[in-house]
Amino acid sequence: MAIIEATGLTKRYGHTVAVDHLSFAVEAGQVVGFLGPNGAGKTTTLRMLLGLVLPDQGSASVDGRPYVALPSPACQVGAVLEASSCHPGRTARNHLRVHALAAGLDPTRVEDVLGLVGLASAADQRAGTFSLGMRQRLGLASALLADPDVLILDEPANGLDPEGVRWLRDLIRGLAADGAAVLVSSHLLAEVAQTVDDVIIINSGRLVAHSPINELTAGAALEDVFLGLTGRDAPREVPS
Amino acid sequence: MIRGIRVELLKLRTVRASYGLLAAAVGLTAVFSIIESERAGTNNMPPLSTAAGVNNIITGGVWSLMFAAALGATLASGEFRHATATGTYLVTPNRSRVLAAKAIAAVIAGSVFGLFGWATSTAIGLGFVAADGYANPIGAGTLARYAAGHVVAAALLSAIGAALGSLIRAQLPVVIGIFVWSIVIESILGDLFNGLQPYLPYTAASTLAGTSLGSAAFGPAHSAGTTASPLPFAAAAALLAAIALAVSVIAARTTVRRDIS
Numbered sequence: 001m002a003i004i005e006a007t008g009l010t011k012r013y014g015h016t017v018a019v020d021h022l023s024f025a026v027e028a029g030q031v032v033g034f035l036g037p038n039g040a041g042k043t044t045t046l047r048m049l050l051g052l053v054l055p056d057q058g059s060a061s062v063d064g065r066p067y068v069a070l071p072s073p074a075c076q077v078g079a080v081l082e083a084s085s086c087h088p089g090r091t092a093r094n095h096l097r098v099h100a101l102a103a104g105l106d107p108t109r110v111e112d113v114l115g116l117v118g119l120a121s122a123a124d125q126r127a128g129t130f131s132l133g134m135r136q137r138l139g140l141a142s143a144l145l146a147d148p149d150v151l152i153l154d155e156p157a158n159g160l161d162p163e164g165v166r167w168l169r170d171l172i173r174g175l176a177a178d179g180a181a182v183l184v185s186s187h188l189l190a191e192v193a194q195t196v197d198d199v200i201i202i203n204s205g206r207l208v209a210h211s212p213i214n215e216l217t218a219g220a221a222l223e224d225v226f227l228g229l230t231g232r233d234a235p236r237e238v239p240s
Numbered sequence: 241m242i243r244g245i246r247v248e249l250l251k252l253r254t255v256r257a258s259y260g261l262l263a264a265a266v267g268l269t270a271v272f273s274i275i276e277s278e279r280a281g282t283n284n285m286p287p288l289s290t291a292a293g294v295n296n297i298i299t300g301g302v303w304s305l306m307f308a309a310a311l312g313a314t315l316a317s318g319e320f321r322h323a324t325a326t327g328t329y330l331v332t333p334n335r336s337r338v339l340a341a342k343a344i345a346a347v348i349a350g351s352v353f354g355l356f357g358w359a360t361s362t363a364i365g366l367g368f369v370a371a372d373g374y375a376n377p378i379g380a381g382t383l384a385r386y387a388a389g390h391v392v393a394a395a396l397l398s399a400i401g402a403a404l405g406s407l408i409r410a411q412l413p414v415v416i417g418i419f420v421w422s423i424v425i426e427s428i429l430g431d432l433f434n435g436l437q438p439y440l441p442y443t444a445a446s447t448l449a450g451t452s453l454g455s456a457a458f459g460p461a462h463s464a465g466t467t468a469s470p471l472p473f474a475a476a477a478a479l480l481a482a483i484a485l486a487v488s489v490i491a492a493r494t495t496v497r498r499d500i501s
Contacts, residue, residue, distance in 0.1 A: 043501075044501070047499070047500070047501060050330060051329075051333050052326060052329060052330070052499065052500040052501070053499040053500065053501055054499060067333060068333035068334070070333075073330065073331070073333055074330060074331040077330075079330055081326050082323060082326065085322075085323040085324055085326045085327050086322070086324060086327075087251075087255055087318070087322045087324055088322065089255040089256050089257060090251075090254050090255055091254070094250075094254035097250065097254070098247060098250055098251055098254065099327060099331060101243065101246060101247050101250055102243070102244070102247045102328070102331040102332060103331050104243060142327060
């Protein structure tokens with residue numbers, strides 16, 4: 001059963017079509033990589049799924065309903081959209097206290113997720129002093145506060161060190177094994193190849209591929225397949 | 241809704257900017273109250289032995305009204321400055337509910353600013369009165385009315401600030417705009433259009449807090465002769481509440497519906 005579903009999603013900004021009749025679905029227990037070059041419409045699509053951006057056409061649903069109609073959205077869906085979406089003057093612990101209170105969660109979950117993402121020792125540091133990797137971990141902590149069944153992650157590995165990337169991979173695979181549906185966008189194709197079950201590739205807002213990663217690559221490198229499908233496989237001129 | 245208000249108050253309590261604004265409000269109130277106390281009885285200023293003299297000192301408390309409006313503005317516009325709006329609307333997709341929670345939280349926090357402003361200016365004023373050996377020329381009932389006026393005015397200006405912050409989103413221009421409007425623009429408008437003066441929001445708020453019409457201004461309208469009368473307490477409060485409601489409705493129907501990208 002499709003947990004995350006996009007049907008004919010279209011978004012225009014002036015004369016630019018950012019997302020063009022995009023349809024796909026993600027099922028429970030699946031990790032789906034959401035790939036595309038810069039400006040392909042990935043972030044806009046994820047924001048439409050989460051009710052932050054209104055589509056011009058089409059619809060998006062999570063668990064059969066638009067995100068904004070979910071009875072308890074923060075408990076059902078965990079999302080990381082940008083690493084720096086925390087007040088720089090607020091400590092990590094207080095950032096999570098705000099989110100836990102807003103979602104109606106037990107405050108003890110704050111300590112649980114701080115430990116889970118490896119930020120327990122930095123809990124009382126202000127987010128403005130954090131490295132990109134630490135801010136990314138804080139964003140993941142927010143997403144995991146309610147132990148949701150759906151995760152929507154935009155470039156979650158940005159800024160993470162190799163240990164962090166491996167931790168994230170294990171976390172995502174573990175959540176999917178427990179039945180969660182995970183949609184993750186990334187430019188780290190080698191990492192995606194190790195993590196996901198299916199791949200969705202978009203280019204200029206349009207779907208160009210959606211299939212199990214093994215079928216898509218058929219033994220080739222995901223990077224080569226990706227560049228071929230997005231028309232970027234020709235060698236680029238290097239300015240002299 | 242209660243939870244939403246608690247969330248907004250927690251946001252305010254967990255950043256230093258809130259305490260910085262309160263400290264600035266109290267500090268400026270103290271400075272101006274001390275200056276007014278020192279000037280009392282000189283240069284045609286009423287002495288501290290009179291109700292008018294003490295009233296001039298308590299006027300210093302109106303600084304807290306401007307800072308309360310700035311606090312409300314930062315509560316709303318800070319979400320966009322620091323990109324925390326994404327997280328806020330992911331947890332609470334009903335944006336009008338978020339806006340309402342912010343407005344009520346701003347009222348609560350703003351009232352604290354008003355109370356601190358009144359307490360600071362009143363303590364300094366009465367301290368100078370006692371030090372000069374005078375009896376307090378202002379009765380407890382009047383002092384209580386000034387306290388209530390400071391609290392109500394700061395609370396409502398803070399709600400207006402929150403609505404403006406949601407409408408305009410750009411934090412620095414909103415905060416600067418609040419101070420420029422209060423200190424400069426209302427003074428010019430009040431001087432040019434005498435009949436309009438009581439209806440200007442900061443002027444109405446300052447008269448609510450007990451100042452005489454125009455005496456809380458810093459430009460041409462400061463202590464200038466005026467033919468207008470200040471609005472009665474209830475009318476001034478109703479005017480500020482109506483402005484807060486109107487700006488909130490405009491924000492809810494326009495800016496708040498925009499894409500969060």
